[in-house]
Amino acid sequence: MSFKNLLMKNGLNAGLRGSPSTGLLLLNASTRQGHTMRGKPPGVARSLEQRLRDDNVVDAELVARVNIGFPQLKASRSEQLKTRLEHLKKQRANNEMEHLARSQKLLIDLDKVQQTYQQTTGQHDLRLMADHYGVFEHLFGSAYFVPRVPLSINYEVEGNLLQPVYNGNVIKPGEASKMPLVSFDGQLDPITGKQVSGDSYWTLIASNPDAHFTNGTAECLHWFIANIPNGKLADGEVLADYLPPFPPKGVGYQRMVFVLYKQQSRMDLNAYKLQSADYSKLEKRTFSTLDFYRQHQEQLTPAGLAFYQTNWDSTLTEFYHKVLQLKEPVYEYDFPKPYLADQKFFPLKQPFNLYMDKHRDIKQVNKEFLQRKLAKTHPFEGPEPALRFPMAHPMREMPSWLKTEKRKQRMGTGRVQDY
Known part of the structure; x- marks a missing residue:
């Protein structure tokens, strides 16, 4: 054909x-x-x-993510399986452990469980959490890394209690007002996961990608310690003293990110040193993690990560006035007025009382609700006690719309709970 x-x-x-x-x-x-x-x-x-x-x-090669962290050397799958089977065989042969488990007296060392979790999947979970909160995107662009060195950060609060930093938890500025306690294993090889001999140097940087007032793409530098020998934080060079977080009122949550870098050798980073007189000057604390890494990527590699979220509390008012010497900024969202259609003569399938309230002055409606509440409140004894079983009392001889209003009043739902 x-x-x-x-x-x-x-x-x-x-x-x-x-x-x-x-x-x-x-x-x-x-x-x-x-x-x-x-x-x-x-x-x-x-x-x-x-x-x-x-x-x-979008070109896939241009947006492909790059791993800038340390690789991990793992044993072969056969060796891992062999070790796992030997461990199971040893546990099953332990008669004493079986006896304790059956009698519900077996105690588990949670510190050992946490250590095993950190050595296996804990750091991979932290990387996924950081991706979820956009930490890598806003600090390193299209790059990321898997933390290989566990980073322990705790804030001291009242009563000798410690507030840990883990997986983006919420810590209030009042709890983070003091310099945190930071610890990590400075003799740990990020690639093999084993202890090594010799001196090693580290850099710890804490920044907030959401705190810069004038430049939305920049970060606020909160802490900078370089040349930390063998994990001893007290012996490192403090280039920028610790500045507590200061999220303004009305902006929601901000992220505080701690990044630990492993240096190839001792480095000269005095160009980032912040003078004592510039401690509270926020413009002097302008920082970019991406630019810092690009400039020194041959000498250091990110190895540890920790971050948390924080939002405004009442302690920041004094911090703004006395430490930062600024007027406390307050942000409010300008809600647009709700759309209100023209009033109909016969609104079908709508409760007439709620429909009429839409077209009344809201101040008058609020006044009526407040008067209704005050009418049932004794000047000395307070409001009437709530019914123990509010929905068990019958409502007879009243229209359906009034039953709905009574039900809302008894249950404390709807508009009545605002007054």
């Missing part, structure tokens, strides 16, 4: 152009299956600029 007959059989004869004698057959791009198509026909070649503009085409 010829190509022309094949097209005629499939109903595409309406799209044929040209002369059979010349053997030139052109398929009309605007006709498919005998139907005329509207708009741009498929298959028409477009330029690269048109595809990028119309389809938002």
